[in-house]
Amino acid sequence: MELEQSTPGAHRGIAHGKWLRSWLWCESAWREFLYLAFPAECVVCGAEDHAICPPCSVLLRRQTRQPFRAEGAADALVGVEGESHLPVVAAGEYRDALAATILAYKNHGRTELRTSLARVLALALTVALELTPEHEPVILVPIPSTGSGWRRRGYDPVALLLRSLQTEGRVPPQLFIAPLLGIKARPPWQRQHQKGLGRQARRRNVRNTMCIRRNKLVHIRPSANHSGPALMLVDDVLTTGSTLREATKTLEKWGFRVCSATVLAATRAPEGAHEKAAFGGRAKN
Numbered sequence: 001m002e003l004e005q006s007t008p009g010a011h012r013g014i015a016h017g018k019w020l021r022s023w024l025w026c027e028s029a030w031r032e033f034l035y036l037a038f039p040a041e042c043v044v045c046g047a048e049d050h051a052i053c054p055p056c057s058v059l060l061r062r063q064t065r066q067p068f069r070a071e072g073a074a075d076a077l078v079g080v081e082g083e084s085h086l087p088v089v090a091a092g093e094y095r096d097a098l099a100a101t102i103l104a105y106k107n108h109g110r111t112e113l114r115t116s117l118a119r120v121l122a123l124a125l126t127v128a129l130e131l132t133p134e135h136e137p138v139i140l141v142p143i144p145s146t147g148s149g150w151r152r153r154g155y156d157p158v159a160l161l162l163r164s165l166q167t168e169g170r171v172p173p174q175l176f177i178a179p180l181l182g183i184k185a186r187p188p189w190q191r192q193h194q195k196g197l198g199r200q201a202r203r204r205n206v207r208n209t210m211c212i213r214r215n216k217l218v219h220i221r222p223s224a225n226h227s228g229p230a231l232m233l234v235d236d237v238l239t240t241g242s243t244l245r246e247a248t249k250t251l252e253k254w255g256f257r258v259c260s261a262t263v264l265a266a267t268r269a270p271e272g273a274h275e276k277a278a279f280g281g282r283a284k285n
Contacts, residue, residue, distance in 0.1 A: 043104035070266035074241030090266035091124035233261035
């Protein structure tokens with residue numbers, strides 16, 4: 001099925017104010033100048049002068065318009081009898097436009113894609129909120145980047161997405177961001193990248209690698225009876241769930257209550273996941 005070319009967003013209104021039209025014109029002119037000085041290609045189809053072109057942006061929205069429960073495909077998050085250790089909501093499946101956008105954002109320095117991915121994450125966070133008790137504050141805890149990953153990229157992908165959400169005012173009012181987790185320092189011969197490892201090797205590789213950043217506990221106090229605020233983990237891609245499981249164990253040892261997790265993409269969706277959406281209905285993007 002072919003997509004219509006150069007179709008403006010139907011959800012956007014027309015700018016009637018003179019100053020607003022002038023601002024939008026200057027913004028467009030500045031963007032065109034940047035693409036002239038620093039040529040860029042669409043990360044999905046390769047179209048020139050776009051970080052992600054309008055047709056591919058439509059594909060991205062279609063792929064992520066219905067977040068789903070994804071922990072069923074993550075071995076580390078499911079018990080022997082199929083019970084869920086941690087509810088996880090994924091914005092979409094790790095394929096096509098979403099996979100290409102995440103890879104470019106994480107591994108190729110295309111940080112300008114954070115706005116598109118932040119909007120995808122915002123919808124998934126809204127859906128995941130329905131897994132927590134109503135009218136209860138929820139603390140978003142990003143999964144931290146490893147030291148080698150931060151040095152290679154120069155930024156923390158998940159933390160940068162959450163900052164973009166804050167800047168655009170897309171964080172729901174009952175959500176608060178607190179980077180409580182950190183990565184323990186390890187000697188080089190004990191460091192191994194998760195990519196390419198099997199399920200058991202992934203679990204061993206992340207075991208006892210996280211710690212609590214005590215300087216972030218100024219306004220947050222853990223509770224011995226797990227009656228404190230609910231915590232929601234945030235990560236980019238869900239594979240076996242080993243990282244989320246380790247993060248949950250680390251936080252629970254300190255008395256925190258981890259209720260759910262949200263990810264941008266899951267490597268594969270459990271069978272029938274889209275029919276069993278996390279919120280019992282269809283989300284609107």
